[in-house]
Amino acid sequence: MAHFRLQNVEDFYEIGEVLGSGHFGQVRELTEQSSGTLWAGKFLKLQRSASSRLGVERRSVEREVEILQALPHAHIMALHDVFDSRAEIVLVVELISGGELFDFIAEKENLMENEAIGFLKQILSGVAFMHSKQIAHFDLKPENIMLSDKSAELPEIKIIDFGLAQRFTPGEEYRSLCGTPQYIAPEVVNYEPLTVASDMWSMGVITYILLSGMSPFQGDSDEETLRNIVDMKYEFEDQYFSATSDMAKDFIQKLLIKDQSERMTAEECLMHPWIKPLTHRQAASRSRSSINMKNFKKFNARRKWRMSYNMVWVCNRLCRLQLLCKQAQEDEELRSCESDQEDIAIKPASLIRRRLSSNS
Ligand code: AMP
Numbered sequence: 001m002a003h004f005r006l007q008n009v010e011d012f013y014e015i016g017e018v019l020g021s022g023h024f025g026q027v028r029e030l031t032e033q034s035s036g037t038l039w040a041g042k043f044l045k046l047q048r049s050a051s052s053r054l055g056v057e058r059r060s061v062e063r064e065v066e067i068l069q070a071l072p073h074a075h076i077m078a079l080h081d082v083f084d085s086r087a088e089i090v091l092v093v094e095l096i097s098g099g100e101l102f103d104f105i106a107e108k109e110n111l112m113e114n115e116a117i118g119f120l121k122q123i124l125s126g127v128a129f130m131h132s133k134q135i136a137h138f139d140l141k142p143e144n145i146m147l148s149d150k151s152a153e154l155p156e157i158k159i160i161d162f163g164l165a166q167r168f169t170p171g172e173e174y175r176s177l178c179g180t181p182q183y184i185a186p187e188v189v190n191y192e193p194l195t196v197a198s199d200m201w202s203m204g205v206i207t208y209i210l211l212s213g214m215s216p217f218q219g220d221s222d223e224e225t226l227r228n229i230v231d232m233k234y235e236f237e238d239q240y241f242s243a244t245s246d247m248a249k250d251f252i253q254k255l256l257i258k259d260q261s262e263r264m265t266a267e268e269c270l271m272h273p274w275i276k277p278l279t280h281r282q283a284a285s286r287s288r289s290s291i292n293m294k295n296f297k298k299f300n301a302r303r304k305w306r307m308s309y310n311m312v313w314v315c316n317r318l319c320r321l322q323l324l325c326k327q328a329q330e331d332e333e334l335r336s337c338e339s340d341q342e343d344i345a346i347k348p349a350s351l352i353r354r355r356l357s358s359n360s
Pocket of ligand 1: 019020021022023027040042077093094095096097143160161162
């Protein structure tokens with residue numbers, strides 16, 4: 001179990017700019033005072049009481065910390081330190097400054113399959129390592145796949161956000177309805193017992209999008225998307241997959257399988273001929289086939305627009321809730337409203353977590 005330091009993060013690190021926002025708080029740049037080293041700090045607001053629906057449970061943060069500690073791997077965000085105050089826990093993690101993989105790809109003029117495979121291989125090796133430790137991420141999606149340094153020849157992948165991750169205990173069943181609609185597996189939608197194979201479904205969806213710029217199960221609403229997932233309604237439409245190799249389609253088909261035990265594992269993916277060609281013909285086919293860049297750029301622009309739209313929606317809602325809270329305070333001098341306001345600032349983000357990046 002990680003050592004939670006009962007000290008103030010500010011006494012050891014300078015707190016810098018906001019790098020991003022998660023469901024229970026912000027991620028900010030940190031500078032270690034003793035060495036000048038840059039880190040990222042994930043500030044997580046804690047639930048005030050067991051009955052509170054606001055903030056994150058201490059137990060969940062402890063689980064995220066335990067999981068990150070169990071996963072020292074080149075393609076998984078590393079944990080450096082943990083600070084614990086009564087209201088908040090700060091995870092000091094490796095700073096990942098290259099942005100999201102999808103944004104990096106969207107800036108390119110074109111990309112051949114073998115270049116995309118260079119990134120997929122890294123993601124798969126991180127996922128295979130996680131799964132070898134009986135840990136599932138349960139929220140693999142483009143927002144959680146970042147790059148450490150964009151300027152490197154082959155930028156390094158870093159998988160982030162282990163807020164929904166779980167370590168499986170032999171003999172215990174685990175079910176959950178959490179995740180992001182576009183990327184979740186049928187067993188999640190059906191509230192069935194889950195395994196690490198649910199991550200492999202998400203890998204299938206991510207690969208499908210990467211190659212075509214289309215989201216395989218996307219409906220006009222979350223409900224329709226979830227129905228499409230359960231009904232396994234997807235196809236490789238010619239207009240989007242004309243430049244895609246048959247091996248790539250085979251790879252996806254072996255991941256988008258309803259039966260979890262039939263789905264390829266991360267280790268099997270790494271041995272699939274699309275990822276690891278056995279013949280010259282297979283290798284040549286990958287370097288002849290390209291990703292549908294025009295459509296991918298459109299997908300990414302919609303995804304980013306949807307994310308910022310959601311952020312604006314959260315901000316507006318926060319303002320409204322804070323105004324309401326102020327009003328209530330004036331009317332009734334609400335007990336502990338001040339700390340509730342702090343909590344309210346967290347709640348809407350947690351409510352929309354499952355919606356971020358959906359409908360894009
Ligand atoms: P999370 O709560 O882990 O989903 O993080 C929220 C957002 O903060 C992410 O979408 C990233 O944009 C950003 N972020 C998270 N971790 C890091 C990191 N280690 N380095 C830089 N930015 C990060």
